[in-house]
Amino acid sequence: MAVTVVVMARSRNLFGVVVLGGLYSFLMATVLVAMDAVDVAMTEASVGAGISTVLFLGALYLCRSEETRPVRKPWLPLAVSMTVGVVLVYGTLGLPEFSDPQAPIHTHVVPRYLNEIKQEVDVPNVVTAVLASYRGYDTLGETTVVFTAGAGVIALLRRRRKDRAS
């Protein structure tokens, strides 16, 4: 994955960058499968590697596929992003270790979900049960967000087309 990122940052051919982005998504999905998050891995593979690659290619079709040289040296953005990255990594040091059973996330509501899901919902895939039943309001909100995003895209792109026609 690190190799992919370095090649993506150095390459100036945007088509190659898009393909490498899809590759990165597939690698990420593999990592997620290794961490037993199959649902998230599936989403990453289909959205990250599938749909967004197609959308990037569509955008690439509209512009030139060779990145232009930047006008200024990117030192300030580089410094900002490095700082943020270091701060984020520093933040993860305070997190409990991966698959630590004593982590707060495992002691709050998870035991209740895992113990009572058999009597209450009886759906073998706990992720689906939590998403659609226990956290039904959140998922309703997410669906509305997806809908709003689609409506926003329609509103933006359709007006452009009308302007061109007139």
Place this chain on the structure above:
Amino acid sequence: MRHDLVLRVIAKLLIPFILLFALYVQFHGDFGPGGGFQAGVILAAAVIFYGLIFGLAEARKLVPEPLVESMMAIGVLIYGGVGVAGLLLGGHYLDYFVLDPNSVLGQHRGIFWVEVGVATTVSGVMLKIFYMFADRGKVDEE
């Protein structure tokens, strides 16, 4: 790309299986990995694949634009409708226990319809965005 025989044959072979897999992910989401969101994306990907190989006009003919646009709204309405159904049957909003005399079956029913709503909205939005993007290129050429 319209005359590329290999791509066309492969696409014709693969698309039924992609659609079938989307349905499997949708309805097997209770038992295995997956669910409404993933199924919606896979469904949209199958149509996008078709559009890439056979051209946008063919895909439009297959899945017309008004259908896609109404799918976006219908999905959210199904989801909200499940909540309202719970209200009408005397529970709270999005309360699945009252959807069936047997509360566990009620949960199953609620989750099923909610997932259908999610899948409908997600595939509608993905397809719409694809149509919109692919359309821009044609407008620019004219």
